[in-house]
Each structure stands twice: as structure tokens, then as C-alpha cells.
Amino acid sequence: MNNKHETLLQLLTEILHSFQPAFRDGISEFELISKLKAKPFFLFDEDALREPLVLFQTHFVLFHALYILREEWRQQKVGELTISALKIKLETFIDQDAALVQADPLADYYLDWQNLSKTDEAGVEDLLNQFWQKMGGMKANKEPTLEEINVALEHMQLEAIEGLQLDELKRQYRKLQHMYHPDKGGTAEQAQIILAAYTTLHSVIYNSTK
Numbered sequence: 001m002n003n004k005h006e007t008l009l010q011l012l013t014e015i016l017h018s019f020q021p022a023f024r025d026g027i028s029e030f031e032l033i034s035k036l037k038a039k040p041f042f043l044f045d046e047d048a049l050r051e052p053l054v055l056f057q058t059h060f061v062l063f064h065a066l067y068i069l070r071e072e073w074r075q076q077k078v079g080e081l082t083i084s085a086l087k088i089k090l091e092t093f094i095d096q097d098a099a100l101v102q103a104d105p106l107a108d109y110y111l112d113w114q115n116l117s118k119t120d121e122a123g124v125e126d127l128l129n130q131f132w133q134k135m136g137g138m139k140a141n142k143e144p145t146l147e148e149i150n151v152a153l154e155h156m157q158l159e160a161i162e163g164l165q166l167d168e169l170k171r172q173y174r175k176l177q178h179m180y181h182p183d184k185g186g187t188a189e190q191a192q193i194i195l196a197a198y199t200t201l202h203s204v205i206y207n208s209t210k
Helices: 003-017 020-025 029-036 052-075 105-111 121-134 146-155 166-180 188-208
Strands: 080-083 088-091
Touching: 003 052, 003 121, 003 166, 003 188, 020 088, 029 052, 052 080, 052 105, 052 121, 146 188, 166 188
Parallel strands: none
Antiparallel strands: 080 088
């Protein structure tokens, strides 16, 4: 996977972190995709999702990120993420001996990019290029206005978009999320505002380097 694909996958994973309360309640794949294609994320495009192939690709990329998140939350003992199309739910964490953890063929399937196209590495790369190019975050009609960029900079406590790098933006986002997390005295609304600002600036920087 090239750096641009990795960047977008990391963004998707970062956003999925913010859905922890929804995962605790339980949410369907359809509901999750609906939220991800809406403001402020615009990760998935309404028109593109009408194509059966793109819908499958969206499903695969989303489940790939969810299985990555499941492993991360296991290691952090946040909880056990159960993943299916009907319900994605974060259950109470139960510490288990690694030797007793059963094999998971579905996880193996979704974590192997070649299952996205049943082809070689070059074919997967081409397919991922086509997929991300169809997604909303790359379309001109989803580009934020200057006012939206300035508001996002203010929320992220950054001075200017010029010269801002994705790594710097990500560090600032994690710093602010830590500061304003509900467990640290912040509110869910503050955390969502920061996430929206992060997503807006991420799209600007990403599109400027295409």
C-alpha cells in the first residue's frame, strides 16, 4: 500500500475511534457508512456507493479498518469489538491467554488486501487508486471554503494552513482530543468539534499533495 492509501486508511481509523460510544450501543454497517458519508466526514460518496462494485470495496475497506481497530482496542484493553454487517458492537473486555484465542478466518480475510480484488499486489494498488478517487473527500464539490478552513484552524489552535504537514496536524489532533476527552473533563461535543476540524484540514492538506 502506498503512502496516500495509508494516509486515508489512518484517517478512517482515527474517525472510527470517535465512534466508541456508538459501538458500545451497537451500530449497523449501513448506519456507520451513512454517518461516514455525511458532514463533517464526507469519506464516502453517495453517487459512488450506487455502484455494486464500489459498495463492496467500501465494505471491505471499512471492515479492514475495523479489524485493525479491534486489535488496537484489545491491546489497550478498551473492549472487544464484534464486527458484522448487522451490528458492530464494543463489548466488555475479557482478558484471555493468547494461546486460547481462536483463529478468526474473517479477520484474516479482511486484513489481506489481495482479497479486495483476488489479484496481485499491482492489481490491488490500481483498484485502491480507483476506489479512493471516487470517494467524497477527493471531490471538488466537497472542498471546504476559506471560512470553514479558518474556523477549523481556530478549533485546532493552529495559525495557518500554509506549510502545515499531516504529521503535525495529527499530533495536534491527538493532543486536543486528549485535553477535551470527556474522561478528562471535556465534553463529547468538544471532541466532535475537534474531529470535524481535523477532518476538514486533513482533506485540504491531502488534496494539495495529490
